[in-house]
Amino acid sequence: MPKKQIHYMIIGNGDTGNYAAETIRKNDPDAYVTIVSAQPTHYVDHSLLASFLLDKQDIKKLYVHPYTWYRDNRFNLRLNQPAISLDPQKHEIMLAHNEIIHYDKLLIASGAKPKLPEPLARYENMLTRFCTPVDLLKMRERLDALKHVTMIGGDCIALHLAGSLLKLGKSITFILNEYYFWPMEFDESVKQRLIDSLIKKGVNVISEDITMEIKSGEKGIDVHTKSGKVIKTDMACLTSGMVPSIDFLRDSGIDVQTGILVDQYMHTSIEDIWAAGECATVYYPELKDYRQTTGQINAQYLGVVAARNMLGEHKTVTLQEPGKITIAGEDFITYGWKGFSIDI
Numbered sequence: 327m328p329k330k331q332i333h334y335m336i337i338g339n340g341d342t343g344n345y346a347a348e349t350i351r352k353n354d355p356d357a358y359v360t361i362v363s364a365q366p367t368h369y370v371d372h373s374l375l376a377s378f379l380l381d382k383q384d385i386k387k388l389y390v391h392p393y394t395w396y397r398d399n400r401f402n403l404r405l406n407q408p409a410i411s412l413d414p415q416k417h418e419i420m421l422a423h424n425e426i427i428h429y430d431k432l433l434i435a436s437g438a439k440p441k442l443p444e445p446l447a448r449y450e451n452m453l454t455r456f457c458t459p460v461d462l463l464k465m466r467e468r469l470d471a472l473k474h475v476t477m478i479g480g481d482c483i484a485l486h487l488a489g490s491l492l493k494l495g496k497s498i499t500f501i502l503n504e505y506y507f508w509p510m511e512f513d514e515s516v517k518q519r520l521i522d523s524l525i526k527k528g529v530n531v532i533s534e535d536i537t538m539e540i541k542s543g544e545k546g547i548d549v550h551t552k553s554g555k556v557i558k559t560d561m562a563c564l565t566s567g568m569v570p571s572i573d574f575l576r577d578s579g580i581d582v583q584t585g586i587l588v589d590q591y592m593h594t595s596i597e598d599i600w601a602a603g604e605c606a607t608v609y610y611p612e613l614k615d616y617r618q619t620t621g622q623i624n625a626q627y628l629g630v631v632a633a634r635n636m637l638g639e640h641k642t643v644t645l646q647e648p649g650k651i652t653i654a655g656e657d658f659i660t661y662g663w664k665g666f667s668i669d670i
Contacts, residue, residue: 332357334636335419335427337409338435339363340372341622342603344391345629346433346636351399353637359401360427362419364408364436364571367459368393373622373664375462376486379469380493385459409436412578414596431598431636434575434586435629438568438604438620446478446564449540452547453478453564456487468561472496476549476559478537479566482621482663485651487563489668492527499530499557501537501549519656526654527668532557568620570605583607584618590642592632600636602628612645621662623649 336343370388396403411420474497477484521531539550549557570585581587581595585607592600603625607616634641649665651658
């Protein structure tokens with residue numbers, strides 16, 4: 327009797343999803359693999375987004391795999407088709423255009439989306455994001471007119487972006503107040519070292535203050551803080567971290583806290599469903615506790631672990647080695663990021 331072809335379905339076409347798909351194909355050549363993505367573009371290296379501001383390279387050079395890679399590996403790639411609901415009992419995912427897809431084993435690798443602090447929700451249309459290739463293209467279009475950029479919050483994306491903007495001769499103000507999902511070793515002493523290092527790089531730093539209001543100014547945008555400061559800027563960039571992109575799991579029955587709760591094998595509370603990457607809150611035996619995962623290193627590693635366990639292994643997650651960010655000669659430990667320097 328011929329072996330049953332298993333349908334592995336992966337929600338998410340980022341680091342986690344692609345590493346998982348590649349692992350499945352290497353170990354099960356006959357498997358049917360579907361990758362569903364809400365994004366309109368192919369898998370890109372998001373760690374390079376800020377670097378692409380420095381030149382006019384074709385955005386397609388950010389693609390990690392060409393379309394032919396998916397074809398040659400027999401992956402059924404579904405771009406621009408977000409999942410909107412999950413029925414674990416029927417093993418079915420519904421896509422935004424109401425198509426229903428049946429799976430045998432499911433990996434949720436839907437990643438994360440920018441966090442919008444509640445006090446700033448009404449100003450969303452005045453805030454700039456920098457998380458996707460589309461965001462990169464939009465910022466490129468405005469670069470010549472930009473003289474000053476205000477970073478609201480602080481995360482590794484913001485620091486990397488600041489490095490590129492400084493190289494382009496732009497002035498920057500950091501309002502360091504929202505440390506959501508900051509994947510760095512962070513306490514008061516680190517915070518002060520970070521502030522001092524940014525100041526050495528010529529960045530205006532505002533700390534112990536929060537953004538309260540954003541208004542259209544005479545020539546750009548006025549950012550008002552709680553203490554009464556007004557920063558006149560050309561762009562207000564929201565960089566207050568990320569939150570798991572898991573809205574479609576509402577009513578699915580999967581256990582969720584900040585992210586999807588998974589055990590040390592990346593298995594969710596429901597049979598035949600795993601989760602990995604920035605959408606997951608992972609139990610680490612070394613910590614005897616759960617940790618929200620961030621960054622490219624974790625995303626790739628956890629995608630491989632999840633895939634191997636979907637294939638029938640029993641691989642336990644371990645903490646990955648931290649990376650390093652260098653600012654004005656000072657090193658800062660970061661978790662999940664490979665690391666970079668804004669001094670070069």
